[in-house]
Amino acid sequence: MEITAVVPCYNEQEALGLFYEELNRVTAEMRDCEFEILFVNDGSKDRTLELMKELAEKDGRVKYISFSRNFGKEAAIYAGLEHASGDLVAIMDADLQDPPRLLPEMYRAVTEEGYDSVATRRVTRKGEPPIRSFFARMFYRLMNKMCKTEVVDGARDFRLMTRPFVDSLLSMKEYNRFSKGLFGWVGFRTKWIEFENVERVAGETKWSFWKLLLYAIDGMVAFSTMPLSVAALIGILMCVIAAISIIFIIVRQLCFGGSAFGWPSMVCIMIFIGGVQLLCMGIMGQYLAKTYLEVKNRPIYICKETNIEE
Structure with a gap:
């Protein structure tokens, strides 16, 4: 069975190499799977694209897509899903806040327990500013009161999905995308795996408080009237x-x-x-x-x- 790891990247030159090494270590243990690593360069201004090309030259499993400019993480996720060739597709960040070590457990849940999707959520927000954590919790509470679609508190974009699940996401061509809501809206049987918050392995977060606020507003408008x-x-x-x-x-x-x-x-x-x-x-x-x-x-x-x- 082939698994495609979709990795959206924006100015991740410090973390990309470390992520590749950690993912390689985990995939080496999953000997019954073949892997495709699909990096999506979301208009990075540093050496992210150059590093992707270097990895692709030495490892035939590595594929990359480079945007003409920064279109945002939602667009990068969509592009990755659209070009993923695997029977299963995983979405994960390059900063190692989505631990690749969880992949074997996620794979077993899909193949042995019959789940269509295995998602992850943080049970702690250690390392985040208290004010940011407070507003994040308020956002999830407000979203779940406003929307019929459940948005799980602490949910990450890190998840492993079957091909029917991915195809259902791709069938929605809307320009204003809010993946956390779309994952819940399409339904299917989903298992949640909890883990403690992991800080970035390198570099700085690209999500300022203002960007997160605008993203929250987009989510509310996209999934509730x-x-x-x-x-x-x-x-x-x-x-x-x-x-x-x-x-x-x-x-x-x-x-x-x-x-x-x-x-x-x-x-x-x-x-x-x-x-x-x-x-x-x-x-x-x-x-x-x-x-x-x-x-x-x-x-x-x-x-x-x-x-x-x-």
């Missing part, structure tokens, strides 16, 4: 409050007189209502923007060069 419902409810609530306030002011004016004045408070109310309106427009704008990108029907990625024979 609840923000639109919330915006509508806020609008209704504000209309009710405004109507009650108008009635109150009219009654007080008729009963006591001179109570319709107070421009500072009126300005504050107008600013508040204006802010709520802008918030609701912003929510609707997010959905409109995603729709706009989808109808353009642009390719998810553009391949500049590869050593994969078509």
